[in-house]
Amino acid sequence: MNEINERGFYDEKVLPKKHVLLCPHCRQSEEYELTWLVRRKRARPPQGADAATLAKFARAQSYMVRREDVIACQNVRCRKRFEVEGIQSVAYMQESATGSIEDRAARLKAAFGRKV
Numbered sequence: 001m002n003e004i005n006e007r008g009f010y011d012e013k014v015l016p017k018k019h020v021l022l023c024p025h026c027r028q029s030e031e032y033e034l035t036w037l038v039r040r041k042r043a044r045p046p047q048g049a050d051a052a053t054l055a056k057f058a059r060a061q062s063y064m065v066r067r068e069d070v071i072a073c074q075n076v077r078c079r080k081r082f083e084v085e086g087i088q089s090v091a092y093m094q095e096s097a098t099g100s101i102e103d104r105a106a107r108l109k110a111a112f113g114r115k116v
């Protein structure tokens, strides 16, 4: 299955979210805004999809992917770059859940957004 077909499964949206992260260099905790690419599964499969694509669409789930792997420390005396740890890079979203993406993101944050 190629990427073009899979992209037709989702509506994409960039969602900023705040996370508290600990810099491993200076040990200072700060709040950082990370951006997530939210891929919300569409209600219908792509037009003209073949059987294999339809089967794949049936299994597809909404999910979000963290876009930043490395960020720069906010401490002006440090400013070193460090890897984002302690936050999942991919989170799946419950299809049965109602409400907006933001509501889902808040719930995901409650479930996965633990401090480092």
Ligand SMILES: [Zn+2]
Pocket: 023, 024, 025, 026, 027, 028, 073, 074, 075, 078, 079, 080
């Ligand atoms: Zn630092």
